[in-house]
Amino acid sequence: MTPLSKHFDPKILRKTVLDMAYAGSTVHIGCAFSIIELLAVLYRNHLRYPGNDPLAVDRDYFVLSKGHGVMAQYACLREMGWLKDEAFSAYFADGSDLKGLSDSRVSGLEVTSGSLGHGFSVGVGMAMGAKLRGTDQKTYALVGDGEINEGPIWEGALFASHHQLKNFMVIVDENGFQAMGSTEEVLKLGSIQAKFESFGFEALTLNGHDEAAIDGAITQLWASNSKSPKALIAQTVKGKGVPFMENNNIWHYTRLDSETYAQALAVVAGCVQ
Amino acid sequence: MRAAFSEALVRLAKADPTVLLLTGDHGYALFDDFRRECPAQYINAGIAEQNMVGMAAGLARSGFRPFVYGLAAFIPVRVVEQIKLDVAHDRLPVIFIGDGAGFVYSHLGTSHQSTEDIACTRAIPNLSVYSPADRFEVTACMEMAYHSKSPVYLRMGKSDRGDVHVAVAQASVGSLLQAKPGKSDDIAFIATGALVRTTLDIAADSYPDVSVWSAPFIKPLDNEQVTAICKQHRIIVVLEEHSVLGGLGSAIAEIASEFAPVRILRIGVNDRYSEHCGTYEYLLKEHGLDRLTIELRVHDFLTAN
Incomplete structure (x- = not known):
């Protein structure tokens, strides 16, 4: 495995994903690659885990509602020191703990997701709980753009707005694809920002691979004086970082072979020190 | 029976401020006492049951004890997947109240009748299923559900058929x-x-x-x-x-x-x-x-x- 970076270097995170995807001969690589920079900025600069404890009662909550991107989160948990390298080399081996979709039994993962449209509501509940208890905890729910086809997202959006959950932020990974094709082909979403704004959210749209922009937008949204919940619409590229995977939805399903693994690694890890 | 339910809920909520009542816009007169006695612990989540159950999971994860109320046709049947994944998977202490089970809503037709809710919930791991028959059993079931600190589906059917016991039921979970x-x-x-x-x-x-x-x-x-x-x-x-x-x-x-x-x-x-x-x-x-x-x-x- 690559030496750990304390800085959640996206290149190292992508290499970790490639290594585990190859070790486990698993799919959903594109889903993980589109959220690498988002997770890097969140874990590096924003999420608070007192005592570096993934279960600290006063932690911020980060809910990966789009469980299909879980390999990106595993890569971050490795950097946090919560997952050991053996878990990655043994990915998908019989009896291993790390599953192909998010599972709350893994410390650091807040929900069991993969069936879509669940984590958003759980996150709204966590934010409501923090508000009721009067803590300053923040809750983030990361959803896919395909995922917001699901009705409960919009039920939860109504609730978050009605109850002025200003401690709640939804981050939409707008990579433009869902399982069977582009979001444009499958079920048009229109302006995601306008949709969340119409539900009473304070929303920003940005390039989801620009770490400085992500950091600035999160900071800006939290600094707002409004009582609105927040929405960050991150325009991303599915498969980002490996040219032959980018915007190619087959990498929702395709497994790496030795050749594609080597090619991908050369692009991603060639830049790793 | 419904009075006993309301009394038990109010008693539990007054004793434990982490008890919350979430309703999917149902229970109009049933919760008058609760809303008067514990207004800060009452959340009408709107006609949005799937979100309500997900939120209950989030609230339970952050230290609360949610009771989630709906008609049995909706809670649990409409939200079986949320119960399975968001709540029962991690044994979160959420209590689901399915009211009007069976043919209580006899005039309203199939949408409000519930004759498959036990079958839907029995197979979900970690989830208990209670089905009280009278006011004594309701009181006992509410207390036991709360103290179990694990997920429970409590089925409430026709509630005005009269008592079946003469005193508070002394029960242990699982016993006839x-x-x-x-x-x-x-x-x-x-x-x-x-x-x-x-x-x-x-x-x-x-x-x-x-x-x-x-x-x-x-x-x-x-x-x-x-x-x-x-x-x-x-x-x-x-x-x-x-x-x-x-x-x-x-x-x-x-x-x-x-x-x-x-x-x-x-x-x-x-x-x-x-x-x-x-x-x-x-x-x-x-x-x-x-x-x-x-x-x-x-x-x-x-x-x-």
Whole structure:
């Protein structure tokens, strides 16, 4: 495995994903690659885990509602020191703990997701709980753009707005694809920002691979004086970082072979020190 | 029975400020006391059950004790996946109240009737299923659900059929409660919910020597107790206002088939929807769950066996 970076270097995170995807001969690589920079900025600069404890009662909550991107989160948990390298080399081996979709039994993962449209509501509940208890905890729910086809997202959006959950932020990974094709082909979403704004959210749209922009937008949204919940619409590229995977939805399903693994690694890890 | 439910909820909420009541815009008069006594612990989540259950999971994760209320047709049936994934998977202490189960909404038709909710919830790991028959059982079930600190589905059916016990039920989770003693080693009746009262009436008039057991817990179910009852009798009659597929009758038959094979007559809703509407009594008759039809079926079964 690559030496750990304390800085959640996206290149190292992508290499970790490639290594585990190859070790486990698993799919959903594109889903993980589109959220690498988002997770890097969140874990590096924003999420608070007192005592570096993934279960600290006063932690911020980060809910990966789009469980299909879980390999990106595993890569971050490795950097946090919560997952050991053996878990990655043994990915998908019989009896291993790390599953192909998010599972709350893994410390650091807040929900069991993969069936879509669940984590958003759980996150709204966590934010409501923090508000009721009067803590300053923040809750983030990361959803896919395909995922917001699901009705409960919009039920939860109504609730978050009605109850002025200003401690709640939804981050939409707008990579433009869902399982069977582009979001444009499958079920048009229109302006995601306008949709969340119409539900009473304070929303920003940005390039989801620009770490400085992500950091600035999160900071800006939290600094707002409004009582609105927040929405960050991150325009991303599915498969980002490996040219032959980018915007190619087959990498929702395709497994790496030795050749594609080597090619991908050369692009991603060639830049790793 | 509904008053007992409301009283138990208010008592628990006043004693524990982390108790929250979430409703999916239902329970208009039922929660008057709760809203007056514990206004800060009341959340109307709107007509949005899926989000409500997900939120309950989030609230439980952040230290709260949510009670999630809806009609049984919606809580749990509409939100089975949220219960499975968001709540039961991690044994979160969320209590689901499914009101109006069975044919309570007899005039409203299939959308508001619930005869598959036990079958839907029984197979979810970590989730207990309670089905109280009277005010005493409701009180006991509410206390036990709260103290279990694990997910529970509490099914409330027709609530005005009268008491089946004479005092507060002393129960341990999973046990059947004897509603009427009997010396007969020929038959025993086991019923749940609203049909316990009907069964008692039938037994009092036609089967004075037969014991009647109420099953306030469908899951877990005390294997040893059920086995003992099955061993002591030639025929067991199980009655429920729920599908005969996957409900109490199935649960009893599962235990009996493994530990004490016995003839079992399962009286419940056959694999069908309501055809017509009418009073509650009318609908029971349509489904063969009125007293007369039940007596005929029991008689025929006894004659044939």
